[in-house]
Amino acid sequence: MTGLTYRDAGVDIDAGDALVERIKPLAARTMRPEVLAGIGGFGALFALGGRYRDPVLVSGTDGVGTKLKLAFAWGMHDGVGQDLVAMSVNDILVQGAEPLFFLDYFACGKLDVEVAARVVGGIARGCELAGCALIGGETAEMPDMYPEGEYDLAGFAVGAVEREAILDGSRIAAGDVLLGLASSGAHSNGYSLVRRVLAKAGHGVDAARDAELVLDGKPLREALMKPTRIYVRSILALLRELPEAVKGLAHITGGGLRENVPRILPEPLAAHIDLGSWPRPALFRWLQEQGEVAEAEMTRVFNCGIGMVLVVAPEKAGAAEGLLRAQGETVYRIGEVVPRVGDEPQARIVGSPA
Known part of the structure; x- marks a missing residue:
């Protein structure tokens, strides 16, 4: 009698490992000198160093929403990663913050390495456009949680701004x-x-x-x-x-x-x-x-x-x-x-x- 494996249960560890290897060069293009440890570790490390006198961290999180339904139907996966980055980095920019690093969460029922790599490629492009490091993430293959061919995305951005430079709207006046x-x-x-x-x-x-x-x-x-x-x-x-x-x-x-x-x-x-x-x-x-x-x-x-x-x-x-x-x-x-x-x-x- 042959014992069950994780693959029998619907989770392909080898596919996950293959995706990580595909992601590494993409993430490398986004690196900043402050990154001490990124993709592959238990946690990512980022050193603020002496760039700021009185830094305030600004964080944001978002997804892509039901635009993904069109991506699934039309096979157009290359741009939704940039969407994911944009929604969070544009949000934290509103406080005057410079985006420093980004993390993503990719969840699916069955991992398609090619599709996931296209999505993460878009995330990396978005990070390059925003000047922030793709410093880590999570790929979750969860059988029976999502219909075949579908996935969900969440993104998390962290930035910094000098306390005295925070944009909070308090200086806005009539005539602006x-x-x-x-x-x-x-x-x-x-x-x-x-x-x-x-x-x-x-x-x-x-x-x-x-x-x-x-x-x-x-x-x-x-x-x-x-x-x-x-x-x-x-x-x-x-x-x-x-x-x-x-x-x-x-x-x-x-x-x-x-x-x-x-x-x-x-x-x-x-x-x-x-x-x-x-x-x-x-x-x-x-x-x-x-x-x-x-x-x-x-x-x-x-x-x-x-x-x-x-x-x-x-x-x-x-x-x-x-x-x-x-x-x-x-x-x-x-x-x-x-x-x-x-x-x-x-x-x-x-x-x-x-």
Whole structure:
């Protein structure tokens, strides 16, 4: 009688080991000099050293959400790793923090080394774009927990900022300018609604793959799966060059402009945002038309073309725009900070999309 093995139970240790070997060179490209020990150990080590006088650590965690359902259906796994990194590093950037290192969690029912390596390749690319080290992670093969061909992701970022340089919105005042940085697409938010729009328009995800729905001359699925833009390098450059210019940052994720910008505003203030001040990308126009989505719903679910909002001093707004453009960002003046009237919402969104 032959005894049972872990492989008989659905866990392939050899596949896990093979994935680790595939990950090591990817992680090596992201290394920083402060990393003392990374992939393969029980714990990763990172030395802050003497770079900071009074450092405050800033942490964030997030996932990719139901955008993964489209990745599974279309076999498009290369970009979701960057999505994973972007959601956390852009969040901690909002406090003025430089992302230092990142850890990932990949969970599946049966490990497909090729697919997992593509996902982790995207994570490594995201870390390179953010300048942070992929310092560790966990791959969990859990039979019967996930349908065949599916997986879930979670990411964890840690950064640091000088205590005196923390961006907490306390300096924001009426008259400050709102600058919007263009998004690369829907990023990683609103995909449950995206999938319902596809269904309402008569296109299941398989139909969208097979018929190659076209948007602006390219397959629609490419627009839907474009990785989230990472704003770290450009905004850190701005904070170094014009440290007094930026008074607050808002990462436009779930909740859209309508709910994320107010998170950084003092109670007596509101954000006056003009929808006509930037061109709405074709992807969002398509989603709104095909899904018959109300404008108010669009601006509280999707980023609608603006992935990050900066609150800047009016006298520094021009210089900030120029520096950001020099860093490769597309920048729009989307509004200003105004006194709040009574208990009105802190996002006063006006006008029509351009």
